[in-house]
Amino acid sequence: MSKKDNHKVHPTPDWLTSDYLQEKLGIYLKNSSLKLEKLHAKPAIANGENYTSVIIRINVEYTTKETKDKQALTFLVKNTFADREPAGDVLINYGVYTREMDVYENILPQLAYILRNELKDPRKFFAATINVDRERDSIIFEDMSLDHYKVVCRRTKVDLEHTHLLLEKLASFHAAASVLAERRPGIYAKNYDRGFFNKYTRAYGPIMINLLEALSRSLSSDQELGPRYKAKIDRLVERLMDYGEKSTTNNPGDFLTLTHGDLWTTNFMFKYDEKDHPINAIFIDFQFCLWNSPAIDLHYFFATSLQDHLRFDHQTELVQFYYYKLVDALKKLKYSGRIPSLFDFQLQFRSRGFYAVFCSLLFEPVMQYEGKEHASIEQILSDSESGMRFKDSVYESEAVKKKLSITLRFLDQFGLLDDM
Template structure:
């Protein structure tokens, strides 16, 4: 893979700024910043919606003359001139995530802890939300030994169950919060990847599907069976996607994570290497919708292939009973669907599996030589086309198509819908 480029460090992230925010967070005006070290937390192309910066601070206080040291993460938007910013801003993702960390997540965490009875974290603590600079400072969970699982190896059953358990609590807390505070999710929580307001991702999705179609020319069997079907999906991808995220009367809906895949989950482990907790990060696409979209997205991008292809009904069942139990604990007053009805709801959102597995998963698993970035996915120039073609020409991606395409076809998801 080519040498990763690094996003520049924000110019406004100065010693005075950090000292002011830490004084407010720690409620100590005597805090004095002694040292500030700033460096990019991730390379360009490893996070597709924002810029991540890690800051290491040394400070003293009146109470403690010895230097104290800790780390924080700073999340900021892309610069206005970045082509990705023009797509992402239409979805309201930056203001939404700031609202999540400042207003929503603390309330949900309290519900999970005090009513569901789970004292474990569900998100990283917020140090500061700065709406003027579109930035969030939050705790660096590496200090508590939280780790992101390998996006290439994906998650086994033990990790998958852990995520589904925490997701059920997240969804239950969102549902009861909306019940108690009417209208809390009314503004800016209706713009997921598919919505009725913008089709900003349409060029990205169509460009990826066209690259997939071109890649089928390398395999005569796949070309003969699926190329015409993929070409037809290109013309209907937004219609089918919007239909799959339209809420119908009687559906159970709640606050969803919206972008739940391997690198947006962090795990904590015991001494034997077993996961003891999972927390979610990156809430830019959190949206009021069916929890089924989180399940499809997660299954299609983040779990072992044998689980994805053969175990989804039982994984939905596992999640459902965790959700039902959590909803009862928070005394949710709305109707709780039966498992049968929820399985039907999951089936009705199944085009989300086409979107996630054929368009986003190859991007998420890319380990080739081209620079991986949202800018490259948007670009229709030579470099952008070369990158998208390379996504589907990777050996792993080509092998996976022999399983994924038949699986989707058997559900009728590649035919007219």
């Protein structure tokens, strides 16, 4: 995004009071004598970094009976959009808020136990959950920036060293999630079937189609790309949601797991050693977790977060790297299901290839947006002059046009822009 503040800043919710936080922290720290002395709240992320929720960083000072000296603590509060904004009206159809609360309250603690005690990996995978409040649709969790975890720049993206580390951690996460499903049949049966594409709702359809139409308009004046790709993009407008559903339909014999579902640079963090090499990676933001093929996480990550030379020149070998890490973790955890061969897994990856289309052509340009227009889901949905200006400006920058010339050719060679 541009340095200009072009997003609405959401106020701190009225219910997020000193008394409320004092009660929740007292429970988490198992100290009923905890007394909040000071509270400061501010937005936790830059405007434009998140389109689906409000995240607030809370700094508090407190005392207890055991120590009269003030203790400091910082944590994050994640809350749904207030006032029933268009973003909330879309996302409510996907159950993302109740799902993420369930993930933080029930799923992640079990996965963390498996990863730590059975896979014998002492590294963190997720932020600790402090409190889940279903009445207020909010989650309080550990602020990993205090332990020097950082997100990478969404414009420079991740290099090979970061990619290998993240794929290793992703493979372990996927393996543990599959093993948990074996041990707890039905644990993902409710509310883990609604990703961006699903058979229950197409509420995201207008967002994707409006962006695809903006891409088509940009190709109208592009003498190089327009003649080659505009007609294909126009046909895709009518078929986008059908192809998306097809790309996430599970087939007999597919290896399935709990996928993150929204795996891009804002939703994972790295910790570094004294020489600035990444030594650990953790996952955050689990609103779009989905019981599906791990290939959708790979496509999403590759399309939105890899440096270009890695995605376009080394994608197949990165899938192989991930696959061997996955198999190793599954065997260590004594997974009893069928483990696909590398050949079968590569086919499974290719069969989910359309997932890369919407990530590459719709989501990534918005993620990379640096223009001056107000950026929001409301703007993407709007046919107003301001909304049209924003959508068109997403595809106007020279950087986006240059990237599209590579991306469109890359997708087209796999037949992903043709009738399927």
